[in-house]
Amino acid sequence: MQKNTPSRNTIRLTRRGRLALAATGAVVAGTAVAVPLLILGDDPRPTTLVIPEGHRASQVYAAVDKALRLPAGSTNKSLAKAALKLPSDAEGNPEGYLFPATYPLKEGTTPEQLLSLMIDGANKKFNGAPVAAGAQRNAMNVYQAVTIASIVQAEASTKADRGKVARVIFNRLERGMPLQMDSTVDYALGRSASRTTEAYAKVDSPYNSYTRMGLPPTPIGNPGEDAMRAAINPTPGDWLYFVTVAPGDTRFTADYKEHQSDVAEFDARRKKEQAKEKEEGAQEASGRPEK
Numbered sequence: 152m153q154k155n156t157p158s159r160n161t162i163r164l165t166r167r168g169r170l171a172l173a174a175t176g177a178v179v180a181g182t183a184v185a186v187p188l189l190i191l192g193d194d195p196r197p198t199t200l201v202i203p204e205g206h207r208a209s210q211v212y213a214a215v216d217k218a219l220r221l222p223a224g225s226t227n228k229s230l231a232k233a234a235l236k237l238p239s240d241a242e243g244n245p246e247g248y249l250f251p252a253t254y255p256l257k258e259g260t261t262p263e264q265l266l267s268l269m270i271d272g273a274n275k276k277f278n279g280a281p282v283a284a285g286a287q288r289n290a291m292n293v294y295q296a297v298t299i300a301s302i303v304q305a306e307a308s309t310k311a312d313r314g315k316v317a318r319v320i321f322n323r324l325e326r327g328m329p330l331q332m333d334s335t336v337d338y339a340l341g342r343s344a345s346r347t348t349e350a351y352a353k354v355d356s357p358y359n360s361y362t363r364m365g366l367p368p369t370p371i372g373n374p375g376e377d378a379m380r381a382a383i384n385p386t387p388g389d390w391l392y393f394v395t396v397a398p399g400d401t402r403f404t405a406d407y408k409e410h411q412s413d414v415a416e417f418d419a420r421r422k423k424e425q426a427k428e429k430e431e432g433a434q435e436a437s438g439r440p441e442k
Contacts (some may be wrong), residue, residue: 197256202269204251204375205304207338211249211269211373215262226262233263235270240294247297247370248273273297276376285383289321300382301370305334308395310377314386315403319393321385322405328391330360338371396420 200218202211212226219225235245250272254265276282277293286296299320307313323330337343339356352361357368374382390403392410394417402413 200254200256200265202249202251202254202373204378205301205372206249206251207372208244208246208249212262215265218256219260219262219265221262226266229262229266233266235266236274237270238294240292241369244369245270247294247301247373248277249373250276251373251375273373277379282379282383289383289385295366296379296382297374298366298370300374300378301372302330302332302334302367303381304374304378305338305372306332307378307381308401309399312393312401313378313381314384315388315390315401316393317381317385318388319390319403322389322391324365326391327364329362329364332360335360335367335371338367 197218200214202214206214209227213223215221215226216223230243230245235243235248237243237245237248241248245266249266249269252269252272254268277297282296283293286293289296291299299317302320303313303316307316320330320332333351335358336351336354336356339354339358351359354361357363358371360367388403389405391405392407392413393401393403394410394413395401396413396417397420402410404410404413
């Protein structure tokens with residue numbers, strides 16, 4: 152077990168082209184953020200509801216409310232009477248099991264019916280032989296595999312990176328290191344795509360993977376099939392850190408000094424971009440044309 156983990160103040164993580172991943176056990180969050188929720192097209196009477204990969208439960212609830220023209224919060228309130236077929240580990244929380252797909256909307260469709268369709272779809276995908284066997288092969292149950300897949304979905308922007316991010320998670324857990332995943336803290340705070348700050352270490356939440364060891368209590372979103380495959384078949388490697396220096400350039404390493412160098416390059420690039428944005432904003436405010 153690794154004991155000389157760099158101090159929390161010197162470690163950063165990555166989140167989809169954001170910051171660097173250092174060491175910390177996984178934690179999951181219970182809030183959500185406002186992002187585009189629904190793809191309905193131009194038809195004022197939509198016939199389908201599209202749930203994208205990675206959306207959180209709260210986003211799905213809002214999408215269902217909008218699709219069915221219900222008051223905000225109606226779908227969330229319907230959970231108590233929905234009788235959803237969730238694994239016992241979920242303790243009634245459908246996060247991770249609202250399977251991303253396209254669902255039909257018929258006259259009289261209820262939130263309970265839509266949620267049941269999503270969970271039935273997840274159970275078919277997750278409880279089948281490939282996933283169940285893959286989870287067992289990695290010494291975990293299916294719910295834990297879904298939790299890891301949800302983090303992979305949030306952290307990795309490409310299919311190739313998903314297997315590597317999954318391996319980082321496994322390697323850190325096996326070494327008794329915290330996961331320090333930005334995505335889990337963002338989930339706890341109800342936001343997305345933020346930039347890691349030192350304040351992350353102070354967030355009091357079971358989803359704060361900077362301060363809590365192990366996996367989060369629940370998934371942090373609803374993963375797609377690619378993320379699930381990565382969670383049960385992580386890419387072989389010894390990586391412990393990763394950072395997305397630029398779009399399409401995510402660097403994985405087992406060497407902390409190398410990771411620090413990558414983070415420094417990321418920081419320099421970010422500062423340059425911020426300076427450019429500031430200059431362009433000043434030019435726009437003054438009415439001067441950009442060069």
